[in-house]
Amino acid sequence: MHKATEFRLEAHPLVPLALERLEELANDLFYSWDHGVRRLFARIDLRLWQKVEHNPKLFLRRVAQDRLDEAAEDRAFLAEYRQVLSSYDAYLEAGPGPEVTEKLDPETALVAYFCAEFGFHESFPIYSGGLGILAGDHCKAASDLALPFVAVGLLYQQGYFIQSIDAQGQQIARYQSHSSDELPITPVEKNGQVLKVSVPFPDRNVFARVWEARVGHIRLYLLDSHTEENSAEDQDLTLQLYGGDESTRISQEMLLGIGGTRVLEALGLKPTVWHINEGHAAFQILERCRQTMAEGLTFEAALEAVAGATLFTTHTPVAAGHDIFPRNLVQHAMGRYLEESGLDFEKVFALGDKDDGVTFNMTSLGLRGSRFHNGVSRIHGGIASQMEGDIWPQVPAEENPISYITNGVHVPTFLAPEWVSLFDIQASTWKSELRNPAFWEFIDQIPDYHYWSVHKALKQQMGEYIVRRLKRQHKRNGTGHSVTQRMTRPLVSTDKDTLVIGFARRFATYKRATLIFSDLDRLQRILTDPDRPVVLVFAGKAHPRDKPGQQLIKVIHDLSMHPSMMGHLILLEDYDQAMARRLLSGVDVWLNTPEYPKEASGTSGEKAAVNGALNLSVLDGWWGEGYDGKNGWAIPPRDIGLDAEFRNEEEARDLVDLLEFEVVPLYYERASQGYSKGWVKRSKASMKTITPRFNSQRMVMDYVTNFYQTASSQGARLMADGGALATELADWKARVREAWSGVELSVVGCVEARCPHSGTVDFRVQALLNGLSADDVRVECLISPECTGTHKTPGPASFFLEQESEADGRTVFATQVQPSYPGLQTLRLRMYPYHKALTHPLEMGAMLWV
Numbered sequence: 001m002h003k004a005t006e007f008r009l010e011a012h013p014l015v016p017l018a019l020e021r022l023e024e025l026a027n028d029l030f031y032s033w034d035h036g037v038r039r040l041f042a043r044i045d046l047r048l049w050q051k052v053e054h055n056p057k058l059f060l061r062r063v064a065q066d067r068l069d070e071a072a073e074d075r076a077f078l079a080e081y082r083q084v085l086s087s088y089d090a091y092l093e094a095g096p097g098p099e100v101t102e103k104l105d106p107e108t109a110l111v112a113y114f115c116a117e118f119g120f121h122e123s124f125p126i127y128s129g130g131l132g133i134l135a136g137d138h139c140k141a142a143s144d145l146a147l148p149f150v151a152v153g154l155l156y157q158q159g160y161f162i163q164s165i166d167a168q169g170q171q172i173a174r175y176q177s178h179s180s181d182e183l184p185i186t187p188v189e190k191n192g193q194v195l196k197v198s199v200p201f202p203d204r205n206v207f208a209r210v211w212e213a214r215v216g217h218i219r220l221y222l223l224d225s226h227t228e229e230n231s232a233e234d235q236d237l238t239l240q241l242y243g244g245d246e247s248t249r250i251s252q253e254m255l256l257g258i259g260g261t262r263v264l265e266a267l268g269l270k271p272t273v274w275h276i277n278e279g280h281a282a283f284q285i286l287e288r289c290r291q292t293m294a295e296g297l298t299f300e301a302a303l304e305a306v307a308g309a310t311l312f313t314t315h316t317p318v319a320a321g322h323d324i325f326p327r328n329l330v331q332h333a334m335g336r337y338l339e340e341s342g343l344d345f346e347k348v349f350a351l352g353d354k355d356d357g358v359t360f361n362m363t364s365l366g367l368r369g370s371r372f373h374n375g376v377s378r379i380h381g382g383i384a385s386q387m388e389g390d391i392w393p394q395v396p397a398e399e400n401p402i403s404y405i406t407n408g409v410h411v412p413t414f415l416a417p418e419w420v421s422l423f424d425i426q427a428s429t430w431k432s433e434l435r436n437p438a439f440w441e442f443i444d445q446i447p448d449y450h451y452w453s454v455h456k457a458l459k460q461q462m463g464e465y466i467v468r469r470l471k472r473q474h475k476r477n478g479t480g481h482s483v484t485q486r487m488t489r490p491l492v493s494t495d496k497d498t499l500v501i502g503f504a505r506r507f508a509t510y511k512r513a514t515l516i517f518s519d520l521d522r523l524q525r526i527l528t529d530p531d532r533p534v535v536l537v538f539a540g541k542a543h544p545r546d547k548p549g550q551q552l553i554k555v556i557h558d559l560s561m562h563p564s565m566m567g568h569l570i571l572l573e574d575y576d577q578a579m580a581r582r583l584l585s586g587v588d589v590w591l592n593t594p595e596y597p598k599e600a601s602g603t604s605g606e607k608a609a610v611n612g613a614l615n616l617s618v619l620d621g622w623w624g625e626g627y628d629g630k631n632g633w634a635i636p637p638r639d640i641g642l643d644a645e646f647r648n649e650e651e652a653r654d655l656v657d658l659l660e661f662e663v664v665p666l667y668y669e670r671a672s673q674g675y676s677k678g679w680v681k682r683s684k685a686s687m688k689t690i691t692p693r694f695n696s697q698r699m700v701m702d703y704v705t706n707f708y709q710t711a712s713s714q715g716a717r718l719m720a721d722g723g724a725l726a727t728e729l730a731d732w733k734a735r736v737r738e739a740w741s742g743v744e745l746s747v748v749g750c751v752e753a754r755c756p757h758s759g760t761v762d763f764r765v766q767a768l769l770n771g772l773s774a775d776d777v778r779v780e781c782l783i784s785p786e787c788t789g790t791h792k793t794p795g796p797a798s799f800f801l802e803q804e805s806e807a808d809g810r811t812v813f814a815t816q817v818q819p820s821y822p823g824l825q826t827l828r829l830r831m832y833p834y835h836k837a838l839t840h841p842l843e844m845g846a847m848l849w850v
Helices: 022-026 035-044 046-051 056-062 065-073 075-093 130-144 232-238 246-266 284-293 299-308 327-341 345-352 362-368 378-387 417-426 437-445 448-477 481-492 520-527 547-560 577-586 604-610 644-667 677-690 696-740
Strands: 111-114 149-154 162-165 171-174 196-201 204-215 218-224 273-277 310-313 324-326 359-361 372-375 402-404 499-504 534-539 569-572 589-592 614-618 632-635 744-747 761-768 777-785 797-807 810-817 825-833
Touching: 022 035, 022 056, 022 075, 035 046, 035 056, 035 065, 035 075, 035 417, 046 056, 065 075, 111 130, 111 246, 130 149, 130 204, 130 218, 130 273, 130 696, 149 246, 162 448, 171 547, 196 246, 196 327, 204 232, 204 246, 218 246, 232 246, 246 284, 246 324, 246 327, 273 284, 273 696, 284 299, 284 327, 299 310, 299 696, 310 696, 324 327, 327 345, 327 359, 345 359, 345 362, 359 362, 372 378, 372 696, 378 402, 417 448, 437 677, 448 481, 448 499, 448 569, 448 577, 448 677, 481 569, 499 577, 499 644, 520 534, 520 644, 534 577, 547 569, 577 604, 589 604, 604 614, 604 677, 614 644, 614 677, 632 644, 644 677, 744 825, 761 777, 761 797, 761 825, 777 810
Parallel strands: 111 149, 111 273, 149 218, 273 310, 310 372, 372 402, 499 534, 499 589, 534 569, 589 614, 614 632
Antiparallel strands: 162 171, 196 204, 204 218, 324 359, 744 761, 761 810, 777 797, 777 825, 797 810
16 A cells, blocks of 8 residues: 655645734744733644744734634734733833933944844744853843843854653754744845845855844844855854854854844944943954955954954853854954955964964954853852963953853743733732832742742642653653652642652763762662652753763663652753743742852853742852752852862762752751741742842843943944044053063162051162153052961052153152051062053953063
């Protein structure tokens, strides 16, 4: 018997006139954080809404005509529809507040934000994990604040992979292509034609058409190489996120950085601030230099002008997170572009050189091509300063220009609807108070029983969700029904509210997903206590080429299937934003055990905390700032100089101790009310302390205040009068670099060791400036109390020495220093180049100490 050929046919319904704006809502990623919009589609046909994975645009293509017609006649539905539209229109009509307009003039300023991935919603799969979710949250907060803001990325046909885990615990990666008409995007047109840009590649031009995604107040432009002008190989450049080899990666990054800059130019957009979010987009620096050189500036002057308006954010201290390309690949891939642009290869390569001419580091390019730089937590800012210290070789790491802004999460996206409803009742203005910690004290006024009932409802929904996912997973793998029942029984048990701990994130080895299993017998005893049971829920993906990460998945899978752990350890497949929302709002504890200091920030714990979950985490990343002793539990990291195996053992012991002696007892410390008053108190403390400090509105306003405002004015200043100041600065830097190796500094005479409290000490130093003038340098005295004499901790007090005399080619600088502190203190003297046009006083990385 022959199998018949199957042809797919999709009959599209017509949206009734009364509901015509459903299509507008489906084409604005506003739906990704607005529960009301998503609820509208779910109300029309819940099963279809779930089947299309909450994709409103695909939903409107497949929903039955009669369902739409019924909704158009349903008075209750129409009332909700009008209410959602009213809220949507009010959101779009709201302009920026004074906190924004005082720093960025919407008429003249524009922030351009480049990133390789954007994670708005599971229906728009152009993200893989933390970086993409962070970028999506950054855009959402920029929309909430009505910033003058535009984002640029790539449109991947298949995006990141879909994960399944087979019966043996092996991760299976599957890719699924997504048609553009299924996604919330529209083609960009210019002069009646689809807008396309081209980028010179070896022996050909690669073309990319441009798509626009609406994100409330802002726009995201995406480049797509799947167009007829390109060869089949070039069409696949935007096939997969983080797919392919080094050649594919550098090609994607050329398309993003160079092509993305050309998109904004073609649209007539003139950003005043350029934010490069991780090194993938750093080639934009070269394209902007090319554009600036066309205005008559040299490469060096153009680089100063470009860098002065540019912020570079680095996101990871893990080496694998930084793109590094061999010299010959860069020369081949970039050769034709550089030749056509008038850029010298050696000068360009020097911007990314981190290995004496052997390799090209995109992070180094981002840092050398920008004047504003940041890590993504306080700890990470310090680590990044050390890691990238060779960019500023003579400057102490703690003083180099790398700062930090701690990541935050978009609260409206991740806060469960049940909490939203409760907050609307208890404190209706909460959405406008996300940056006001004092306001969030209202959490304490919520009755404990009411607070706990919300959490229990969310936990029950999570349990039902996990059971559905696990049954589907087991059915596909042929797992026995009895196994599924045993594994899910604790989650559906009505006689005992079981403590649930969640661990869901990328399975990279440094995240140490299996640390909790270090003492398996002890853990098993804790989890399976019949009076105080515990369930661990794990989820996450490992990169298809990360074999050690995939092995972690197999280890957890095998443990979950062991009879002694069954029902107390669950591993879910295909972690995405939909699953994240369920787990983050339903678990009691969020577990995070990274190897310090490799967790740059981490944001999943922030999302859990805003939903009342308690963090149990190593003091790394954001938790190093968020933990206050009362809002969760902390594992102090051991000194990184100790043996790694010893560190793992000690931190694992801390983890299990906390679990056995603090977490589990507190959760089950129940009286007649049926829940733990102590747990609710700690949960409230978590919610009220973390929500206003670690949300994306606070994060983006920190960027506005600390970077965007200054970068916008600095870029304009350098380019004024045809780039006169940029040219002056470039020439000055060249002169300083030529002279600096011959500069010397020494003390004149003896320095007094004692003086009265109100007295002064005379300081004189002489400098051989090797052709520089006294105006080209600053001589500074740093004063620190009880200092060890090292150069690691400059004190808060400083004095600048003034030129006193000049003779025989030597310049004397002098000052009178009054002791800043009582008792013993350390005075240190140093000199570094200085020019009025510098963005950061130490950006040249040159410094001499006496």
